[in-house]
Amino acid sequence: MTMAARVPQHALTLDGAALDRLMPMHLWLDGQGIITSVGPTLRKLLPEGGGLGQVVSTVFALRRPGGPATLAQLRARGRSRLHLALNSDPTLVLRGLAQPTLGDGLLVNLSFGIWVTEAVRRYGLTVADFAATDLTVEMLYLVEAKSAVMDELRSLNLRLHGAKAAAEEQALSDTLTGLRNRRALELRLQSLLQNGQNFGLMHLDLDYFKQVNDSFGHAAGDAVLRRVATILGEETRATDLVARVGGDEFVLVFPDLADSARLAQIGHRIIERLVEPIDFEGQSCRISASIGMTFSTLYSQPLIETLHADADEALYQSKRGGRGRLTMHGADAARHGATP
Template identity: 45%
Template sequence: MSVISVETSTLDHALPMALLFEACGTVTHVGPTFEKIAPGAVGKGLAGVMNFVHPQLSGSCADVLRYSGRKLRVELRHEANIPPGEGLSTLRGTVVPLSDRRGLINLALGADPGVALKRHRLTSRDFTATDPMVDFLYLIEAHAMVLSEFERLSERLDQARTAAEEAAVTDKLTGLRNRRAMDDHLGRLTVDAGPAFGLMNIDLDYFKSVNDTMGHAAGDRVLEEVARILRQEVRSGDMVARVGGDEFMLLFENCADVGLLQQIAGRIIQRLELPIDWQGQECRISASIGITMSSYYDTLDAERLVSDADSALYASKRAGRARHSVARPVGECSMEPEG
């Protein structure tokens, strides 16, 4: 039988998970990947380095060499990087007898290599180029890339869906909520019959004159300024919506104080009557406002509340505009003086 001598560096390149042992069972050399997984094996006996799971061997040199060419399942007693509560990795191995009753055990990762790969941060550099584990690592990397791209796509879809949902309930010009958002929210409040709330309808006075004399761009500028004023005058959490060309609706949750809404309506009218600049020209408007309160009704109905607030609004217009009125549950409107 021919005998060849192989340098350990060559052996490490060809069998990076191999272990060499003497006739006495002492480990004399391990490959670089073996050392990475379970450092410090050199100089120890086989029984102190490995736990032979199947077949169950004593770890003596003679006992191990008897299983030459057969598959072993082993655990490395000093495996590193084991998370708390987890056990040793199970590896596969084959025994190769050498001259002078020495031996070599070449190891490979088990049927589920993912745990060991992650635990010891093994890469393709830790295996030979022809090792099937290199292909497995490629598949893991490809899977990770696909998963990462899927997550990014999913995130973009979520963002697009969120943006679409937001756009569906937002007035494009003013950034306020739109009629759909107001109808949905008011519908929920009337169905749930929770805390009291107030409803305010606003229609701009003289806005058509601005559009007719100065153009729609000036009208848009006025609407943007109206939206800014309304946001500033309501409380945090109240809803402000543009529900028509020059119509707005305000919803005041957790509010049973009609006097508070009358004060707010007065301030809104006062601020809207200040001139709004448009390219050096003054745009002048005002507002007629109708108010109603959920506490006025024994049974809440969204359409009834909106209708009564509209009735109060038109009562303000009939009385000369630039006023606010309060709708009572019997359908009558009590005229309130301008704030």
């Protein structure tokens, strides 16, 4: 003879504190649909009073199925998923299950579902607001860890970007004067030619610089070079390029400036400023500058090598003509007033 196993049925009684610990998001309704108990975490989401003593439909809207959250509808959804929205915050939708209780009441256990991170942010929730057995706690730890990792990755990316920018800047700069170097010069000239942009090119060489080094030492020579860099920066536009390409050799590029008279005016002003004595530790260092220049518009097909060669030849004409002078390449140099 066999007998079917019988499962004993016991009424379980919980005090309010125990219920709050087990289900901090619970909602307890009596037989008339009046809210009689609200979990401590759920209370943080509701207006003052937590909805106690109110009909459930005045506090919550039933999203699935739609319509007012009446007791009958909640009972009908028992043991299946509920979607409840707060009337005070309709954008926050809670998930849950309803369980009928003695006395025709209803116990609803709610959770945030995918809204948990937004709820934590919006209502300032912490781990203490969730049941210890709730997997949401582990998820929050993962979210926090991910956030920390992402913050660190963003910080690392910014540092790497900054280091890359600094390295690129260093690779294109002259360490002594802070001017552009030969690499930066060639890149700019290539860009101007590729874009078909007109420009003026000026080669500048310091006169008597060797005497400064011989008389006062290399520290004085370095100070003079830095002063020359400052003057060249002051006499050119922000869009112009000034490069140091050798010990006392400089190249200046003037985008969109193909007017020989205008460029000659700039060159003469630079020469006038560089003949002024430069003080180094009480010693007066004297130099001058010789300049040769050319323009991209002088060539039907301008090439970097040709432009450099012609500007360099004009520079040495200035040297041979007595130094401290400016010479423009081309047969029209005298007509344009480029040679003083």
